[in-house]
Amino acid sequence: MSIGSRKFPIIIFQLILLFLLITPLVSCTFPTATRTNPFDYIPEEEADLKPDQERLFRKYKNNPYTKEIRIFQPKIRYFNQRRETVILNLFGTQKYLPLSQIQISERKSPRTFHWSGKSITDSPSYADIRFKNSEAITGQVQSRADIYDIRSITGGYSVLILKVEEPDDEFKIDEQSNNSSSSTFSSSPAKTHSSQSLKTDIVLPYIVEENILVAYTKEAITDEPYLIETLNDTFEDINKKIIPNSNLTLKLNPTIYEIKEDYIESGTIKEKLNYFRNENDGVLDEIHKARSESHSDIALLILNNAGGCGQAFTIGSTTPDTAFAVIDRSCARSYFTLIHEVAHLHGSRHNIERDPTETPFKYGHAYCERKNVVRTIVAKKCPDIVYTKIPYFSNPNVLYPPDTSSTQSRPRRPLGNITYADNVRVITESAQRISQYY
Numbered sequence: 001m002s003i004g005s006r007k008f009p010i011i012i013f014q015l016i017l018l019f020l021l022i023t024p025l026v027s028c029t030f031p032t033a034t035r036t037n038p039f040d041y042i043p044e045e046e047a048d049l050k051p052d053q054e055r056l057f058r059k060y061k062n063n064p065y066t067k068e069i070r071i072f073q074p075k076i077r078y079f080n081q082r083r084e085t086v087i088l089n090l091f092g093t094q095k096y097l098p099l100s101q102i103q104i105s106e107r108k109s110p111r112t113f114h115w116s117g118k119s120i121t122d123s124p125s126y127a128d129i130r131f132k133n134s135e136a137i138t139g140q141v142q143s144r145a146d147i148y149d150i151r152s153i154t155g156g157y158s159v160l161i162l163k164v165e166e167p168d169d170e171f172k173i174d175e176q177s178n179n180s181s182s183s184t185f186s187s188s189p190a191k192t193h194s195s196q197s198l199k200t201d202i203v204l205p206y207i208v209e210e211n212i213l214v215a216y217t218k219e220a221i222t223d224e225p226y227l228i229e230t231l232n233d234t235f236e237d238i239n240k241k242i243i244p245n246s247n248l249t250l251k252l253n254p255t256i257y258e259i260k261e262d263y264i265e266s267g268t269i270k271e272k273l274n275y276f277r278n279e280n281d282g283v284l285d286e287i288h289k290a291r292s293e294s295h296s297d298i299a300l301l302i303l304n305n306a307g308g309c310g311q312a313f314t315i316g317s318t319t320p321d322t323a324f325a326v327i328d329r330s331c332a333r334s335y336f337t338l339i340h341e342v343a344h345l346h347g348s349r350h351n352i353e354r355d356p357t358e359t360p361f362k363y364g365h366a367y368c369e370r371k372n373v374v375r376t377i378v379a380k381k382c383p384d385i386v387y388t389k390i391p392y393f394s395n396p397n398v399l400y401p402p403d404t405s406s407t408q409s410r411p412r413r414p415l416g417n418i419t420y421a422d423n424v425r426v427i428t429e430s431a432q433r434i435s436q437y438y
């Protein structure tokens with residue numbers, strides 16, 4: 001009896017030891033089947049980066065819009081075949097993101113292609129990654145309100161960046177733009193479009209096209225080697241996702257242009273915007289020739305460090321010399337800042353809770369949809385909690401989630417209202433004028 005009671009704890013101890021030894025083996029076999037992680041994170045101190053890679057890594061790490069960062073080498077085999085799901089092991093609040101592959105496009109080889117997937121559990125979560133020679137050169141992941149950028153630091157290494165919650169952009173020139181444009185705008189709803197845009201499923205007879213000059217500085221491409229690919233993907237998002245989602249009949253044609261002048265970024269965001277916009281001030285004057293040669297209706301400047309996510313010269317451009325905006329490269333795609341500023345130039349305002357101004361369009365605000373806790377592209381902070389930004393403009397005729405959403409349990413609600421939240425109407429009407437600038 002006394003011997004047995006002494007042995008009993010030993011047996012328990014041995015059983016615990018056995019369990020501890022077996023568990024890692026089990027977790028290697030079973031959970032990996034459901035928790036694939038195509039991003040192989042490498043601790044900073046083990047990454048053995050060359051000086052150029054180290055420089056790029058530091059730039060991304062110290063960027064004001066970076067909350068956390070991980071170095072990784074993608075396991076491209078997970079993306080390269082028709083798998084039902086790819087499960088990303090993210091960091092931050094949403095750890096695992098199961099994605100169903102929706103498209104592999106521009107496949108040049110098994111190592112160079114563009115992969116897109118959307119969440120099987122959680123609209124509007126998705127991932128979009130561009131691979132070149134097995135390197136993840138640029139991409140974007142959204143897991144509910146968490147936004148991640150993927151960027152190359154070259155030589156096979158990439159970084160996954162968890163972005164800070166979207167900072168306030170711009171914009172203290174609202175009063176100025178009111179004064180200059182309210183009288184021109186308030187009574188100019190465009191022809192047939194104003195009535196048609198208030199009805200669902202009417203297909204407008206033609207698509208308005210706008211040409212956009214997208215200039216970038218040498219500093220911007222020095223710190224982001226695949227900036228051009230990022231910008232092209234941004235316009236693909238706009239033309240293939242945001243515009244059709246929103247039921248908008250518009251197409252934006254970018255001309256991407258590298259600034260030749262030895263321009264050193266300095267000053268406030270507003271000063272940079274003025275240098276960009278002003279003719280004959282001796283700074284960035286080449287832009288006007290480039291704009292004219294490319295017949296660009298709108299001119300954008302992508303900066304390495306704008307000093308804010310972006311700023312449009314005005315809310316509601318009425319003349320070609322006002323269709324200018326500057327954008328920080330780190331915000332252009334993942335925060336939707338590029339199209340956000342373009343929407344401002346068309347007269348769109350932030351959500352009415354943030355900006356109750358009724359000019360140039362009373363109905364021209366973005367929208368916070370409270371049931372699904374989502375906000376449209378031009379919305380800034382919505383009341384009380386963090387709303388997930390979705391690739392839509394406010395439109396009372398568009399319901400969210402869309403029909404095809406896998407999350408049918410959620411209520412479908414309009415993404416706007418005709419009284420104060422219809423950015424699609426505003427953009428449709430203004431595009432008639434802006435598309436004629438050049």
Ligand SMILES: [Zn+2]
Pocket residue numbers: 169170171340344350378
């Ligand atoms: Zn804004």
